[in-house]
Amino acid sequence: MSQNASGFSIESLLADAGLGGLFGLGSDEPDQTCSCRMRFEDRLLAVDATDCDGDLSQSTVCRQAVVEQLVDRDAGGIVVESNGREYRYDDATVSLLSAAGRFVDLLGDRDERLADAAASDPLDVAAELETRVGPVADVGVESGLLDAAAAIPDYAALAPDVGLRIADYYVDQAVTEDARLEGVTSLSTGSEARIYRRDDSVPLYALDPVDLTLSPAEREILLDAYEAIANGLVDGERAASRAIEHVTDDAVDPLLTAILAKHTSGYGVLEDLFADDRVTDVYVTSPVSANPVRVVVDGQSMTTNVHMTESGAEALASRIRRTSGRAFSRASPTVDATAGLDNGIDLRIAGITDPVAEGVAFAFREQADDQFTLPSLVANDTMSPEVAAFLSVAIERNAAALIAGTRGAGKTTLLGTLLYELTPDTRTVVIEDTPELPVKPLQSVDRDVQALRTGTGEGPEITATDALRTALRLGDGALVVGEIRGEEAQVLYEAMRVGANANAVLGTIHGDGAEEVYERVVSDLGVPPSSFGATDLVVTVQAYRTAQGRKRRLARIEEVMVSGEDIWFEPLYEIEGDQAQSTGRIDRGESRFIDRLTGPGETYADIRAAIDRRSRLLAELADDGRTSPREVAAAYAGRENV
Known part of the structure; x- marks a missing residue:
């Protein structure tokens, strides 16, 4: 029943x-x-x-x-x-x-x-x-x-499962008798989401689409308007509202317009799912006819009552090809792209198709918020003011740092945040295969940032290795690699080792802690241990669950120690409770990294004092709510250049 x-x-x-x-x-x-x-x-x-x-x-x-x-x-x-x-x-x-x-x-x-x-x-x-x-x-x-x-x-x-004729999905409206309703959330699209706990499976995320609440008369208007757009009778940015006007003499209904836009210019049911701010990931698994759409809600995987059609998956593939300009076919069966939803959320899309999968499949992930700054991360308890101050001074003084963590831990978010810590006169070249770092927001606060887009080497794109070599010729300054995962690692580390780039070098890499990162870089990516020794810091972030939902935090900062052919790691900050705390190594005067930060006429104590001053500044900005990129840039304009 x-x-x-x-x-x-x-x-x-x-x-x-x-x-x-x-x-x-x-x-x-x-x-x-x-x-x-x-x-x-x-x-x-x-x-x-x-x-x-x-x-x-x-x-x-x-x-x-x-x-x-x-x-x-x-x-x-x-x-x-x-x-x-x-x-x-x-x-x-x-x-x-x-x-x-x-x-x-x-x-x-x-x-x-x-x-x-x-x-x-x-x-x-x-x-x-x-x-x-x-x-x-x-x-x-x-x-x-x-x-x-x-x-x-x-x-x-x-x-049967029920769907709207112009949509590319169906919903199963039955819930097993043993499922327990945990809560109902009203979404900005007009739909509702219900979460059910089940003893024998993962939770069920049941979507009640607003699409299915329409009367027969409303559906007739919607279908006629859809045909008007499909047949080219109306087009342009306001096609949905003008199509409604085209088929009816009544005033334009905002609900019908929104639903029509969702299924023409928008991304269909994805608009509903990502309207829930708890949802970070949506998975469309092949074959789509046999698998429900899955979501990650506050870090927890759930199955949904939504089933995408094969034609819907193919339509998504076609749209991604059109908007990204990237090949996606049997000849190029993988794609990495971005998309913008109607509600302003940016997504990163990974797609696969035949012959590497049985049909089309996708992973959609909400992109990192490009408005994060260190004061905002202090304000939301991702890190303490002291840890933020240490990172601020380290990046400002050209540290070579890797941001590590598992999938979804917030590596890209932290990397983007740290780019605001580079001084305005620092030339920064950002290398990414899919745009995720806050290049435009950085440029809007007078940072000199040049983006380089990489890819598979097909068409107008260049490989990550070629992009890295190009970046080294684009001006003396900071070098940022969105994700270190292939042969570009060897070029990057060689540049660091010989001093071809004397400024900050930053990147993200998959791994939980410095030991894992070392194994990945040296054993998996083939970088000589001596070259890895050019790394100053490994910063590890992690996602965790609380009673209030999924959160992220900075877990560890480790400095890379080198003596001859020996390489090891010493923690400067590590997790204690919910936040990373100082291990005392800096206060005891034992950090080689802090010693390397000293400039002419400076002492170890001067760097410690600079971190203390920066900590007070960041705490003040966080307490005052001055956390936007523009507010932080204005505050930084008057900070001491220490």
């Missing part, structure tokens, strides 16, 4: 769609006629139920009409279309009705009563065949009817 997960009335939705029999809501009286119109689209059987009930779980005549279509050929899927909505039946239903069609075909004229019954009531016929022996029973086995019926307890199990 299932319960309704939707925030709106299933009864009203199905009644105004002409599918009142769905989910057991229809009349007990059998339908007398079937007016459904059917067509095959490749292996998909499309059923137009505009003038009929169309409910295959309740209407025996509609079910019989579908089975009769399947006597001569099987279907790979069944979709019922009715008044702007689509009802998609799962594999078990398709298998049952296809098997019933095969049974009728193989049975021939041997038993006319059984053939008629199998078309309208295949479950009852399967139950009868279980008690029979002989040629007719053998047909039940050969057709697959007995096996298909065994997977379906009753006709209520044939209830």
Whole structure:
């Protein structure tokens, strides 16, 4: 038995769609006629139920009409279309009705009563065949009817997933009886999200799309407006609202406009999912017809009730090719790109397709907020003022540092934040394959930042190695590598070792702590240990869960120690409680890195004093709420150049 997960009335939705029999809501009286119109689209059987009930779980005549279509050929899927909505039946239903069609075909004229019954009531016929022996029973086995019926307890199990005709996804509106509702969140798109806890699986993130609350009249307007855009009758930035105006004399409905824009110029259901500020990742797993969309909510993986269609996944692939200019096909089966949603959220997209996957699959991740500064990270308890001050002084004085962490730990966020600590007169070259670092915000506060885009070496792009060599010729200054993960590591470290870049060198790398980073750089990426010794600091960040949700924090700062051929690491700050605290090494005068920061006429104590002054400044900015890039840049203009 299932319960309704939707925030709106299933009864009203199905009644105004002409599918009142769905989910057991229809009349007990059998339908007398079937007016459904059917067509095959490749292996998909499309059923137009505009003038009929169309409910295959309740209407025996509609079910019989579908089975009769399947006597001569099987279907790979069944979709019922009715008044702007689509009802998609799962594999078990398709298998049952296809098997019933095969049974009728193989049975021939041997038993006319059984053939008629199998078309309208295949479950009852399967139950009868279980008690029979002989040629007719053998047909039940050969057709697959007995096996298909065994997977379906009753006709209520044939209830379909529901979607909007112009959309590329369906939602399963049933929730198992043992699921416990944890909370409901209203989204800015008008949809709702419900989270259910389940004892035998990960939590369920159930989306109640606003799309499915529309009346038949509203859906008709939406469909007509969609066709107006598809046929080129209206276009441009305001195409959605002008398309609504084009098909109706009424005032433009903001809700209809928003839904239409979501499914034309927007990214469809992704707009709803990422409207939940707790969602950081969305995964579309191939084959999409067999896998629900998954999300990461406050660091916890959840399955959703959303299923993307194969055509929807292909449409996403086409749009990514068009907007990114990057190849994505069998010849180039992977892609890394960015996208901007209508609500202003920027996404990083990783995609794969045949032959490396069974169809198209995607991972969407919300990009790091490019408005973070060190004072803002102090204000949200990512780090203490003392730790922030140490990093500020280290970067200002041209440290070579790697930001390490696992996936989603906040490496790119911290790297982007540290770029504001470079002095305004520092020339900075940023190398990335997919833009994530805050280049434009940095430029807007008078930082001299040049971005270099890398790629696979195809078309106008250059490889990361070539970009790195180019960066070294673009001016003396800081060098930033968005992610160190390949052969460019050897070029970068050689440049650091021979002093080709005398300013700050920064980058992110996957790893949890200096030891893991060392193994990755030296063992996996082939950088000689002596070259790795040019690294000053390894800064590790991590994500963790709290009662208030998922948070990030700076966990450790380790200095790289070199003596002859020996390399080891000493922690300057490490986690204690919820924040990294000083290990006392700096205060005891034991840090070789602090000693290297001293300039002409300066002492170790002068650097410690500079960190103390910077700590007070950052704490003051955090307490006052002056954390935006422009406010921080203004405050830094008057700071001591220590």
